[in-house]
Amino acid sequence: MKFKNSEKIYEKAINIIPGGVNSPVRAFKSVKRSHPIFIKKGAGSKIWDEDNNEYIDYICSWGPLILGHNHPRVLNGVKEAIELGSSFGLPTKMEVELAEMVCSCYPSMDMVRFTTSGTEATMAAIRVARAYTNRNKILKFEGCYHGHSDALLVSSGSGLLTDGYQDSNGITDGVLRDTLVVPFGDIEGVKNYLKNEDVACIIMEPVPANMGLIHSEKKFLEEVRVLCDETKTLLIFDEVISGFRLALGGAQEIFNIKPDITTLGKIIGGGYPVGAFGGRRDIMNMIAPVGRVYHAGTLSGNPVAVRAGMETVGYLMENKDTLYKTLENNVQYLVDNIKKFSKLYNVPVCVNSFGSLFTIFFTEKDSVNLLQDALEASEEKYAIYFNTMLEEGIVTPPSKFEAHFISIAHSQEDLDRTLAVMEKAFKKISEM
Ligand code: PMP
Numbered sequence: 001m002k003f004k005n006s007e008k009i010y011e012k013a014i015n016i017i018p019g020g021v022n023s024p025v026r027a028f029k030s031v032k033r034s035h036p037i038f039i040k041k042g043a044g045s046k047i048w049d050e051d052n053n054e055y056i057d058y059i060c061s062w063g064p065l066i067l068g069h070n071h072p073r074v075l076n077g078v079k080e081a082i083e084l085g086s087s088f089g090l091p092t093k094m095e096v097e098l099a100e101m102v103c104s105c106y107p108s109m110d111m112v113r114f115t116t117s118g119t120e121a122t123m124a125a126i127r128v129a130r131a132y133t134n135r136n137k138i139l140k141f142e143g144c145y146h147g148h149s150d151a152l153l154v155s156s157g158s159g160l161l162t163d164g165y166q167d168s169n170g171i172t173d174g175v176l177r178d179t180l181v182v183p184f185g186d187i188e189g190v191k192n193y194l195k196n197e198d199v200a201c202i203i204m205e206p207v208p209a210n211m212g213l214i215h216s217e218k219k220f221l222e223e224v225r226v227l228c229d230e231t232k233t234l235l236i237f238d239e240v241i242s243g244f245r246l247a248l249g250g251a252q253e254i255f256n257i258k259p260d261i262t263t264l265g266k267i268i269g270g271g272y273p274v275g276a277f278g279g280r281r282d283i284m285n286m287i288a289p290v291g292r293v294y295h296a297g298t299l300s301g302n303p304v305a306v307r308a309g310m311e312t313v314g315y316l317m318e319n320k321d322t323l324y325k326t327l328e329n330n331v332q333y334l335v336d337n338i339k340k341f342s343k344l345y346n347v348p349v350c351v352n353s354f355g356s357l358f359t360i361f362f363t364e365k366d367s368v369n370l371l372q373d374a375l376e377a378s379e380e381k382y383a384i385y386f387n388t389m390l391e392e393g394i395v396t397p398p399s400k401f402e403a404h405f406i407s408i409a410h411s412q413e414d415l416d417r418t419l420a421v422m423e424k425a426f427k428k429i430s431e432m
Contacts, residue, residue, distance in 0.1 A: 029162070031387060033390075036398075042069030053393065056393065056417065058406065062241075063240075066267050066316070074308050077311035078307055081307035103278065107249070111284035111285075112284075113284070114300050115295075117265060117273060118146075120297065121277040122263045126152075129236060131286050138203060139203070140179060143166075143210065145157035145158035146203055146205070146238050151179050158210040161374075161375075162398075162402075184214060184216075191227055199233050201235065201236050204224070207357075212361060212368065212403065213359040214370070214374070215352055221255050222255075239251060241266060243264040244313060245357070246355040261280075271312075272305035274308075345427055357405060360385065374400070377400055378400075382400040384432070
């Protein structure tokens with residue numbers, strides 16, 4: 001495989017865009033490549049780079065593309081919306097329709113506000129929680145990523161972990177003091193902070209997927225819910241990844257736990273920029289112009305993006321009875337075979353999966369449940385895995401701290417081709 005065009009573009013990019021990319025994980029640094037691949041187009045389960053190399057895609061834009069690239073229903077909807085205008089800065093009927101669709105899938109949400117990204121959704125959710133409780137501090141879990149607003153770039157996951165740190169520079173001491181952090185699953189830590197500090201809200205990924213995919217215990221989530229109720233602390237489920245992906249109603253449907261506020265993103269925009277936060281009516285009515293918690297956006301509820309979201313969510317609603325099971329079965333098929341390769345080539349792994357998500361940790365450990373476990377997994381072996389896959393036409397996450405995403409466009413043929421290359425990768429790792 002040749003990467004000449006991507007290399008040339010990168011030489012220009014590095015001079016004009018920090019690191020040559022607009023989001024750090026794209027740089028392929030931790031998988032030890034000299035430059036990323038630059039993507040030209042996508043269709044179904046595949047993407048093509050500027051050198052015309054074809055790949056089966058297991059990034060799927062980090063989650064939005066549960067229907068695959070340019071699903072005809074989404075594409076046609078977007079084309080129709082574009083013909084009517086790009087943006088008005090005035091409300092449209094479609095925003096109300098998407099809001100109704102979202103709230104019908106999430107019984108915990110009486111009302112919802114749209115944003116243009118998951119970051120804005122979590123940032124606004126925290127602001128509302130602070131106003132509602134009249135308290136200052138927030139509590140998050142180690143290694144969970146909730147976007148790049150100041151308060152949430154503490155003990156964070158995703159690209160920060162990939163680049164070997166957890167707290168961003170450029171954040172004031174005051175903000176650092178107001179963000180409390182405990183390890184995921186540490187109920188005593190949660191209890192201690194809720195009882196002794198001025199905590200407005202707990203924000204959590206109910207199924208953490210930004211330190212690699214980590215298993216989540218229903219019991220832990222239930223205990224967190226009870227503690228929040230006892231201390232009148234708001235519970236925010238950040239379902240930017242899990243929403244509409246693990247089930248139509250996200251992790252809260254699967255675990256049957258109602259958060260006070262939910263944040264969404266990715267799938268509700270079907271590949272276009274949409275995020276959302278929503279919750280109980282009394283909480284959401286704190287927001288301007290009803291209340292005095294300010295949230296706004298020139299492109300919030302953008303008609304083209306909202307239409308993409310409506311078509312994607314509409315498709316999921318119509319096909320929910322079969323679609324989620326198929327995705328899960330397909331991931332299970334991959335995972336079962338990965339475990340076989342692990343035994344066959346004597347390359348120990350722990351594979352965490354949930355629905356259409358999975359992460360391969362190259363580790364001797366039987367389980368990876370904490371950030372510390374994920375940190376200990378081999379980055380070197382992951383890099384060999386990633387590079388073997390890439391050079392044989394399969395794009396996997398360029399970091400051991402991210403999940404693989406599959407879509408309904410991934411065919412049996414795609415899965416079998418993927419497994420054939422995975423076997424080569426395991427063989428290569430065994431020869432290290
Ligand atoms: N929350 C979670 C759980 C996420 O995974 C992400 C992004 N990967 C975000 C928030 C931020 O979303 P965005 O990148 O759209 O700002």
